[in-house]
Amino acid sequence: MKKEEVPQDKGNLSNKNMRELVYATDEKGNYTTALSTGWEPKTIALSNSIEEISERIAIAKEQVKNNEVSPICYFMEFSRMDIAVLSSYVGMWQWRVKRHFKPKIFAGLSDKILQKYADAFNISVAELRNFKPH
Known part of the structure; x- marks a missing residue:
């Protein structure tokens, strides 16, 4: 995924004013890191597993x-x-x-x-x- 497309959904980390480090590609196609507050599918999966x-x-x-x-x-x-x-x-x-x-x-x-x-x-x-x- 491209750096500007990194999800910023409300997630488990957003309540604590924290962000998760993820990998993305920059405009040249090189891998780089980006910060994300959450991703809804990941949040749902994590909530289901905890439940x-x-x-x-x-x-x-x-x-x-x-x-x-x-x-x-x-x-x-x-x-x-x-x-x-x-x-x-x-x-x-x-x-x-x-x-x-x-x-x-x-x-x-x-x-x-x-x-x-x-x-x-x-x-x-x-x-x-x-x-x-x-």
Whole structure:
């Protein structure tokens, strides 16, 4: 896109008086940078993804409350991770992480294993073990 065509739609950054650096072409066709306050399609996509993440967090919280899954599942969603990412952070196979989602299995986990999860979520073992959704 040409530098003078860079979108200046109302976006997530415009409320904070900030602009995003984007690449555009100048009048000679060379790549250069330009500032944009937003682009409506990008704003819509970002809003939709944030809404979806919020829904997944709420579902996980409700599942913990109903004792359907362990707090590991909630903190994974809250930290915007998936099983593959969490598995790599804690250094365990994905099937093992999924197994730790089961409340009975979670209750028997050692502090050493819980510490790996706590470190991944940047919380304490006590916060992980004693998580009570409201």
